[in-house]
Amino acid sequence: MTSRNQHVTKRSDGSWQVKGEGASKPYRVTRTQAEAVDIARGVTRNQGSELFIHRPDGRIRARDSHGRDPFPPRG
Template sequence: MSRKTTHVTPHKDGWQVKSGGSDRAYRVTKTKAEAEAIGRSFSQGRESEFIIHGRDGKIQRADSHGGDPFPPRDKK
């Protein structure tokens, strides 16, 4: 089973939110902050990994909203 991912990446018109493996953007925004807010909500609804890329395409941050392949083991 492959994990579901949601990505925020650069787009010619600003920033885009995409599902991993998709060719089309879910949403395109002017600002990265707006794309992150939309992407986080979308990722939480899909229970997917949320990956934020920089202008150069490299991963800057990642959050898990379910489906974490290495969940925390501590039970505090």
């Protein structure tokens, strides 16, 4: 699997999918959004990419970045 942002979206049949940005087919289909988010989080952590969690209406509910920050804040 290439490093690409992952999106958790609702499907027309009521299930949820984890789909890589620009992919034609979902990586995984689950019964609940929570299951899809758990799977997508693992993928984005491994890839160092971003996770976009969508609401049932398609709007983005949350984002989670697992990439390397080129400018980390100073503590």
